[in-house]
Amino acid sequence: MTAILLNNIKEVRENIKNWKKEGLKIGLIPTMGALHAGHASLIKKAKEMCDKVVVSVFVNPIQFGPNEDFDKYPRTLDTDRNLCDEIGADIVFAPSPKEMYGENTRLSNNELTFVCPPYNLVDCLCGKSRLGHFDGVATVVMKLFNITTPDYAFFGQKDAQQLFILKKMVKDLNLDLEIVHCPIVREEDGLALSSRNTYLTQQERTNALTISKALKEVSKYYEKGITNTQVLFDAAISVLDKNIELEYIEFRDFETFEKVSEVKNNTLIAIAAKSGKTRLIDNIII
Ligand code: PAF
Numbered sequence: 218m219t220a221i222l223l224n225n226i227k228e229v230r231e232n233i234k235n236w237k238k239e240g241l242k243i244g245l246i247p248t249m250g251a252l253h254a255g256h257a258s259l260i261k262k263a264k265e266m267c268d269k270v271v272v273s274v275f276v277n278p279i280q281f282g283p284n285e286d287f288d289k290y291p292r293t294l295d296t297d298r299n300l301c302d303e304i305g306a307d308i309v310f311a312p313s314p315k316e317m318y319g320e321n322t323r324l325s326n327n328e329l330t331f332v333c334p335p336y337n338l339v340d341c342l343c344g345k346s347r348l349g350h351f352d353g354v355a356t357v358v359m360k361l362f363n364i365t366t367p368d369y370a371f372f373g374q375k376d377a378q379q380l381f382i383l384k385k386m387v388k389d390l391n392l393d394l395e396i397v398h399c400p401i402v403r404e405e406d407g408l409a410l411s412s413r414n415t416y417l418t419q420q421e422r423t424n425a426l427t428i429s430k431a432l433k434e435v436s437k438y439y440e441k442g443i444t445n446t447q448v449l450f451d452a453a454i455s456v457l458d459k460n461i462e463l464e465y466i467e468f469r470d471f472e473t474f475e476k477v478s479e480v481k482n483n484t485l486i487a488i489a490a491k492s493g494k495t496r497l498i499d500n501i502i503i
Contacts, residue, residue, distance in 0.1 A: 218302060218305045218307075219302050220272070220298065220301040220302055220305075220306040220307055220308060220309045221307065221308050221309070222298060222308075222309050222311060223308055223309070223310050223311070224310075224311055224312055224313060224316060225312070225316065226312065226316060226364050229271070229308065229310050229364055229365060230364065232307075232308060233269075233271075233365055233366060236268070236269045237366070241267075241268035241269050242266070242267045242268045242269070242368045242369070243267060243268070243269050243270075243271065243365065243366065243367045243368050243369075244263030244264075244266060244267030244269070244270045244271070244367055244368065244369045244370070244371060245263075245270075245271050245272075245273065245361065245362070245365045245367035245369070245370045245371070246259045246260055246263055246270070246271070246272045246273070246306075246370070246371045247273045247275075247357075247358055247361050247370065247372075248272060248273060248274055248275075248297075249274070249275065249276045249277065249290065249412065250274040250275075250276065250291070250292060250293060250294060250297050250311075250412075251290070251291040251292070251293050251297070251412035251415070252272075252274075252293075252296070252297045252300045252301070252412075253402075253410045253411075253412065254402050254410055255373055255375065255401070255402040255409075255410040255411075256272075256300070256373075257300060257304060258373075258399060258400075258402050259371040259372070259373060259399050260272060260300075260301065260304045260306055260371075261304055262371055262397060262399055263306075263369065263371050263397075264304060264305055264306075266369055266397070267367075267368065267369055269307045269308075270305070270306045270307050270308075271306070271307065271308040271309075271310055271365050271367070272297075272301050272306045272308070272309050272310070273309075273310045273311070273312075273361050273365070274294060274297055274309060274310070274311040275310075275311065275312055275317065275357070275361075276290050276292060277317075277353060277354070277357040278314055278318070278353075279318070279329070279349075279352075279353035279356060279357065280349075280350050280351075280353030280354045280357065281350075281353070282347055282348060282349065282350065285347070286413075286416075290412070291412055291415055294309075294311055297309065310361075310364075310365070317357070317360065326352075329356070330356075331352050331353075331355075331356045332352065332355040332356045332359045332386060332390075333352050333355070334351050334352070334355050334382045334385060334386060335385070337474070338351070338378070338381065338382050338385065338474055339351040339352065339382070341378075341467070342378050342465060342467050342469075342487055342489065343378055343489055343498065344378070345465075346464060346489075351378070351379065351382050354379055354382070354383075355382060355383065355386050358370075358383055358386070359386065359390075362392060362394065366394075367394050368394055368395070369394060369395050369396075369397050370383075370394055370395075370396050370397070371396075371397045371399055372396060372397070372398065372399065373399050373400075373401060373402070374398060374399065374400055374401050374500065374502065375401045375402075375409055375410070375411065375498065375499070375500070376498070377471070377485050377487055377500045377502070378487070380396070380398060381471065381474055381485075383396055384396050384398075401499070401500070403429065406426055407426060407429035407430065407433070408422065408425060408426055408428075408429060409428075409429060409497075409498075409499045411497060411498075413495055413496070413497065414495075414497075416493075416494070416495040417492060417493065417495055418493065421492040421493040421495065422492070423458075424458040424460045424461055424492050424493075425461070425490075425492040425495075425497055427456055427457050427458040427461060428457065428461065428488055428490055428492075428497060428499050429499055430456045431452075431453035431454070431456040431457050431466075431488060432453070432486060432488065432499060432500065432501045434452050434453055434455070434456045435449045435452055435453050435486050435501070436486075436501055436503060438452045439480055439503055444479045444480045444481065445478070445479060445480075446468040446477060446478050446479065446480060447478075449468070449480060449486070450466055450468075453466050453486075453488070454466075457490070460492070461490045461491070461492055462490060462491040462492075463488070463489075463490045464489040464490055464491070464496070465487070465488070465489050466486070466487070466488050467485075467486070467487045468480060468484055468485070468486055469484065469485045469487065470483065470484060470485075471483045471484065471485040471502055480503055481503075482503065483502065483503070484502070484503045485500055485501075485502050486500060486501050486502075486503065487499075487500040488500065
């Protein structure tokens, strides 16, 4: 099956309006492209749950800081489309920044209405080093929700903070859709799939493997009955390669997003670290 490629908001709306008239359930997978098996698993899940599946491919300028990788972020629309065709997505929506934001690029909240998630959810973990990132994510996702009016939207646990924030946005703003939390997809050796893995040299990739190993170590300790986060933090650090530049290891209740000092059921253990110049994130939920 060939997915229809649309760049234009009006056309997306027309297709979706017709599907809705027929009572069909719509699934949305928001992506920034450079699709990999992690995205494929989201599209497959959407196919199981919905009648029509829309994959958006948009490298969203407003969620990148001025010194981040917006310009070099991989753009691979042709291969992305092939993957969407293979799995059977119905629409690939790939708008230009102009279609999404008008004439301005690099937008600030002087010019644009932003969706700003609660401060305590954005001023921590990835939000500490990526100022404004989650405002940019929430804003574009809200726009994508408004354009595609999905019944279900699919997000991976790999971006656990993003997933938590978007669930909160849906609840707080009474959006009429459900967010489906999908598991992390890993390479056989444990590396969490990410579009940014393509930046890694072989050596950096080998070093990066110790990030998922550190999370495994924490979960091994927890299974032995150790719940103290300081002990678990030290266990994780002992596994991380010395060339990995750690940004954080955080232990958060995944119901409230509050820090915990003892790990219990539904605790998020999240790591952000650099291997070479590439910033990577990974997590587990116990
Ligand atoms: O997770 C991503 O790829 C992006 O943050 C998202 C949700 C597509 C918004 O641009």
